[in-house]
Amino acid sequence: SQKIEQNSEALNIQEGKTATLTCNYTNYSPAYLQWYRQDPGRGPVFLLLIRENEKEKRKERLKVTFDTTLKQSLFHITASQPADSATYLCALDMISTGGFKTIFGAGTRLFVKA
Amino acid sequence: EAQVTQNPRYLITVTGKKLTVTCSQNMNHEYMSWYRQDPGLGLRQIYYSMNVEVTDKGDVPEGYKVSRKEKRNFPLILESPSPNQTSLYFCASSPTWDSLLPGEQYFGPGTRLTVT
Numbered sequence: 001s002q003k004i005e006q007n008s009e010a011l012n013i014q015e016g017k018t019a020t021l022t023c024n025y026t027n028y029s030p031a032y033l034q035w036y037r038q039d040p041g042r043g044p045v046f047l048l049l050i051r052e053n054e055k056e057k058r059k060e061r062l063k064v065t066f067d068t069t070l071k072q073s074l075f076h077i078t079a080s081q082p083a084d085s086a087t088y089l090c091a092l093d094m095i096s097t098g099g100f101k102t103i104f105g106a107g108t109r110l111f112v113k114a
Numbered sequence: 115e116a117q118v119t120q121n122p123r124y125l126i127t128v129t130g131k132k133l134t135v136t137c138s139q140n141m142n143h144e145y146m147s148w149y150r151q152d153p154g155l156g157l158r159q160i161y162y163s164m165n166v167e168v169t170d171k172g173d174v175p176e177g178y179k180v181s182r183k184e185k186r187n188f189p190l191i192l193e194s195p196s197p198n199q200t201s202l203y204f205c206a207s208s209p210t211w212d213s214l215l216p217g218e219q220y221f222g223p224g225t226r227l228t229v230t
Contacts, residue, residue, distance in 0.1 A: 031215060043118075043204050043221030044157070089156065093216070099164045100216055101172060102147065106156035 002027040002103075006090055010109040019080045021108045023073040023090035028103065030092040033066050035075050038087045038107065047088075048075075080112045116141045118222035120205050126228045127195055135190045135225050137205030145208040145216035146188040147172070148180065150201040151224075157204065163188055164216075195229040202226050 004025040013019050023033070032051055036044035050057045050066045050073070057064050063076040077084050087107040094101050118139045127133055139146065147162040149172075159172030163182040177199055179191040188207075192199060203225045208216035 032217070034218065036219075041224070043206075043224055044219075046218040046220065049218055091157075091219075095215070096170075099162065099168070099170045100145070101162070102159055102216075102219070103173070104149075104157035104159075106154060 004028070004090070004092055004103055004105045006088075006105040007108045008106065010111060012111045012113065013080055015081060015112055015114050017080055019077040019084065019110055019112070021075040021088050021090075021110065023075070023105055025071050025092055028071075028092050028094060030094050031100075032093040033064075033073050034091045034093065035062075035064055035073075036089045036091065038089055040087075044089055077110075080110075082112045082114050085110055085112050116220070118205055118207055118220050120203075120222040120225050122225060123223060124226050126230065128230055129196055130194050133192050133195060133227075135192075135203060135205075135227070137188045137190065137222060138186050139188075139205075139207040139220070140186065141207060141209070141220065142185065143207035143220070144185070144210045145219075146182065147206045147208075147219065148178070148188070148190045149204045149206065150174065150199075151204060152201050160190070160203075164210075195227075197229050200227060200229050 034049045035047045038044045048064045065074045089107045090105045092103045144165045148160040149157040161180040163169045205222040206219040208219045
């Protein structure tokens with residue numbers, strides 16, 4: 001069956017440390033993988049997109065890796081801050097019959113303690 | 115300001131009473147999509163549209179209809195709402211890239227729907 005999994009447990013880290021979030025999937029062949037941030041009661045906000053032929057992408061303190069052999073993406077936030085506390089969602093984008101589909105993971109809650 | 119707007123933001127209705135949730139974007143995006151978000155299940159795609167008059171089902175289309183008559187608008191229609199459609203709904207839009215595939219999605223603020 002097709003599945004996309006993120007750490008279901010919340011991740012608690014100390015300010016200044018690197019947070020690493022995992023996204024694993026099975027039986028999908030994504031063209032892209034994206035990461036979003038979601039704060040309570042608000043819509044997701046786009047962070048990074050990585051294509052199937054890319055291994056790594058960076059943006060300021062954020063880094064995402066994409067391993068299509070392992071079917072896994074890692075999302076890193078370096079020098080984390082309390083303001084980084086939120087739920088982080090990964091999403092797979094796939095070409096499908098008739099168009100393009102997006103499948104989201106359930107998200108991982110991150111708490112950064114000062 | 116570039117944005118996706120949804121209306122209403124909150125709605126309480128009764129079983130069987132037809133309703134429409136509007137979605138509009140001012141970024142001239144080709145791609146638009148509707149999602150519902152339920153605790154523990156994450157965001158699930160209901161319908162999407164690659165462009166005007168082009169729509170397709172997502173993972174959970176049952177009980178919903180959409181239309182895309184103009185590029186900026188993508189309303190979600192519940193012909194006969196039921197309590198299991200109580201959820202938080204998000205509309206999103208995306209530009210298309212060089213391969214004509216959508217890229218990053220811009221989400222609206224959400225519509226919290228309760229069906230009693």
